[in-house]
Amino acid sequence: MAGMTITEKIMAYNSGRDKVKPGELVWTDVFSVMTMDYLGKSTFKSLHELGKTEVFDRERVICVSDHLVPPPTPAFATMLNEWRQVVKEHNIKYFYDLGRQGIAHQIMVENGHVLPGKISVGTDSHANTYGAVGAVGNAVSVTDAAVAMAIGKCWFRVPESVKFHITGKWQPYVMAKDLSLHIMGMMHWNGHLIYKALEYAGPAIEALDIAGRMTLCNMTVDLGAKNGIIAPDQKTIDYLRPVQKGNWEMIASDPDAHYDAVYEVDVTNIGPTVALPDKLDNVVPVEKVVGRKFNKAFVGTCTNGRLEDIAVLSQILKGKQVHPDVNFILVPASQQVYLDALRAGYITDLVEAGVAVDTPSCASCAGIHTGVAGDGDIVLSAGNRNMKGRMGSKNAQIYLTSPAVVAASALSGVISDPRLL
Amino acid sequence: MSDKIIRGKCWVASGYVMAYDIVVQKFWTDPIDKALNSKFIMSGVSPEFDKENAFKDAGYTFIVAGHNFAGGGKSIEHVVTGLMGAGIKAVFADSFSRLQFRNATNYGLPFITVKDLVSICQTGDELEFNMETNTVKNLRTGETRETAPLAPFVLEVAEAGGLVEFVKQKIADGTAHMLR
Numbered sequence: 001m002a003g004m005t006i007t008e009k010i011m012a013y014n015s016g017r018d019k020v021k022p023g024e025l026v027w028t029d030v031f032s033v034m035t036m037d038y039l040g041k042s043t044f045k046s047l048h049e050l051g052k053t054e055v056f057d058r059e060r061v062i063c064v065s066d067h068l069v070p071p072p073t074p075a076f077a078t079m080l081n082e083w084r085q086v087v088k089e090h091n092i093k094y095f096y097d098l099g100r101q102g103i104a105h106q107i108m109v110e111n112g113h114v115l116p117g118k119i120s121v122g123t124d125s126h127a128n129t130y131g132a133v134g135a136v137g138n139a140v141s142v143t144d145a146a147v148a149m150a151i152g153k154c155w156f157r158v159p160e161s162v163k164f165h166i167t168g169k170w171q172p173y174v175m176a177k178d179l180s181l182h183i184m185g186m187m188h189w190n191g192h193l194i195y196k197a198l199e200y201a202g203p204a205i206e207a208l209d210i211a212g213r214m215t216l217c218n219m220t221v222d223l224g225a226k227n228g229i230i231a232p233d234q235k236t237i238d239y240l241r242p243v244q245k246g247n248w249e250m251i252a253s254d255p256d257a258h259y260d261a262v263y264e265v266d267v268t269n270i271g272p273t274v275a276l277p278d279k280l281d282n283v284v285p286v287e288k289v290v291g292r293k294f295n296k297a298f299v300g301t302c303t304n305g306r307l308e309d310i311a312v313l314s315q316i317l318k319g320k321q322v323h324p325d326v327n328f329i330l331v332p333a334s335q336q337v338y339l340d341a342l343r344a345g346y347i348t349d350l351v352e353a354g355v356a357v358d359t360p361s362c363a364s365c366a367g368i369h370t371g372v373a374g375d376g377d378i379v380l381s382a383g384n385r386n387m388k389g390r391m392g393s394k395n396a397q398i399y400l401t402s403p404a405v406v407a408a409s410a411l412s413g414v415i416s417d418p419r420l421l
Numbered sequence: 422m423s424d425k426i427i428r429g430k431c432w433v434a435s436g437y438v439m440a441y442d443i444v445v446q447k448f449w450t451d452p453i454d455k456a457l458n459s460k461f462i463m464s465g466v467s468p469e470f471d472k473e474n475a476f477k478d479a480g481y482t483f484i485v486a487g488h489n490f491a492g493g494g495k496s497i498e499h500v501v502t503g504l505m506g507a508g509i510k511a512v513f514a515d516s517f518s519r520l521q522f523r524n525a526t527n528y529g530l531p532f533i534t535v536k537d538l539v540s541i542c543q544t545g546d547e548l549e550f551n552m553e554t555n556t557v558k559n560l561r562t563g564e565t566r567e568t569a570p571l572a573p574f575v576l577e578v579a580e581a582g583g584l585v586e587f588v589k590q591k592i593a594d595g596t597a598h599m600l601r
Contacts, residue, residue: 015601025574027600039497042453050589079450125494125520139520141496142453143527147588151597155574194489195519221494226519367446387441387493 003254005161006231007197010136010251014119022160031135031246032060032113033148034122036104037083038067043123044086046146055090056152059245062113063087064096064104067362072370102334102360105129105137105302109214110336112243116232117251119156121148126302126384131217131229132210133236134251136197138227159197159226160260161253166204168268173418175312176212177304177382177402178273179204180219183265185273185283187223194224196260199253204267205230210239211308218303219384222280272405272418277397278388286405289415294378297322297410298391299403300331300358301365304382307340309403313355314346316407316418322354323413328406329356329371331363355410367392380415382406425552427510428560429482433544434466438486440495440521442466443504449497458499459506477507483550485542490514490532491521498524505530511550513538513557513568529579533557534569541566 004012004019012020014028033055035043040063047055055061071077080098087095096107105126107113114120116134121127123145130137140154148154164183187193198220205213213230220228231252240248272286299305299313310332322328330350332338338360341347347357364371365383372392373379379391379398386398399415408418442465444458451457459477463470470476484490484504490512491500501524504512511531515538525532533550535557542548547560550568558565571579581587591597 017601025572038450046585049585051592123496125496139494139496141498141520141524141527143498143584144523147584150592151588151600153597153600155600194492194516224489224492224518385494387439389441389446 002258003256005197005253005257005259006134006199006229006251007136007161007227008158008257010117010119011156011158013117020158022158024158025155026158027153027155028119030121030148030152030154031115031118032062032108032120033145034062034064034104034108034113034120034127035145036063036067036124037065037069037080039123039142041079041083041086042142043145043149044090046142047149050146050150052150055092055149058091059093061092061149062094062108063092064107065098065101066103067366067369069098069101069361070359100335102336103302103305103362105218106305106333106337109133109210110243110334112240112245115240115244115246115248116236117248119154121145121154125221126218128221128225128228129214129218129302131220131227132213133240134230134232136227136229137217139221157195159195161197161199161257162193163199163201163259163262164265165262166200166202166265166267168204168266170204170207170267171271173272173404174267174270175402175404176208176215178270179265179267180216181273181275181283181400182270184219184223184275184281186263188281196225198223198225198228200228200230206233209308210235211306214306215303222384272402274405274415275386275400277386277399280386280400286401286415286417289399290417292415293413294380294399294409294415295325295327296373296377296379297326297328297406298364298371298379298381298383299406300329300333300363301383302333303384304403305331305333305337307337307344309382310337310341310346310350311344312403313407314349316404316421317353317355317410318349320353320411322410325413326410327356328354328410329358329363331358331371332360334360364391373398380406380409427482427550428547429510430480431483431485431542431544431546431548432479432481433539433542434484434486437488437492438466438490439493440491440497440500440518441493443491444497444499448499451499453498453502455502455506458503462503462507480508482508482510483548484509484512485538486512486514487539488515490517492518494520496520496524498528501525501528501530526575526578527584529583531571531579533571535566538566
């Protein structure tokens, strides 16, 4: 009997089975459920429609204010007030509201609400991020989240697994984001990995810190995958130990597990990478677009708003000046990230260089909050999506790339290769 | 005609249909309500649907699409409730975005995998979907395609009137913990 992949094992163990097969529909236990300001009120409403007034476990339903904070309009302020009221009524233990906020996916990992070998769901598409610590993280809708909040369970179709075995040595100024975009170009955004469990493994993955692993797993949803996952190792243990909200055990794929496909990528050959406007998979090496003008720079989001990303900005921009034709906005992914970046001196370096630092939130990434793009804007972004209108105006262009490319380019006002600094 | 056979007119996608275009950004925060969500459904897909009730008034029963229908990574349920409110009874595609496949299952709208139905259908064609034989027939041309059968769970949820009703019943009779 063939072995199981890490995702199959997690689906089996959390549904009281010894084994599962891809394609099978199973109900599994859910370790934690995340909902946020944007959809949270509807989620709780749906909970009541199920005939329940209480959540299955007040310590495992996590509420976060991230899309609407701080409120830019009276309508958002009112939505937030209603949201706070609903969270309070349900006696939720972990409520990360304005002041203690962050982007939900950052909050979930940073505070140990997701754990290896367990399944967590959230009402936002980038819940795939949780795979960075060996959890199955899955985006679900309001109804699914309400069911999970009510009974601590969710239905899943067990996905086929695909492995990306990543070898080689990371080159200077090459980040997990570049690998992510490279794979996007290889596999295409619109399709080949739909429904798949995408597992990253190999020496170049082991070399990545948790922040880089989060970037990789985060963008698996944009490849169409059901989840992205990396088996836990010593780095996972060290990261989770001070924050974990429960016990867990090491878990990994069996050596004889079946994969639908295995792809080998040597990271040594990957340089800084850029996705051209409108399509995520229209990906080129930075050399191809060097010299193109842009007027807005953005670093933040659940993809690239972490301390390690901000450190790279500081490394490139410290003691220098952002080009006068560029508006550069940095939005740390959480208050904790913000504080760590302040203490490390990065925020000082960046403000001195002419970067505007905004309060942690999803910011302009979903096109509804601070720093949105207007007609004619050309944005160089370290976010995750670049379809027309994603960051605001449909008449803006969005290039996606790594924080290193954004920082290097911000100095000159044209897209630049950080390796040539 | 049995309730396992549905007939009606189809709308055929000419390219990739994103969730972002089925429900455009300004409606993402609307409450879930089939009638409300259907008003501007598909308004980003084609200018002809960018008027109140335009898609609904066109009177389609089915959508026929290619790969990754309703993709782009949005979990919003308005996509499914809006299509249902507009009278859509089933969507056929080569593949679906998993988020919207879940939503469709949870609301009892069949999202059915059919290979390359796009190539034998034109917008306005009358189709017949038979859930017992797992086939879809173009009544204009007589051509038939096999559809992937719906899993029993999907049918159970649809028969219960959606996931909320399905789980509500299990909670009420004390069997929700037995779901596995």
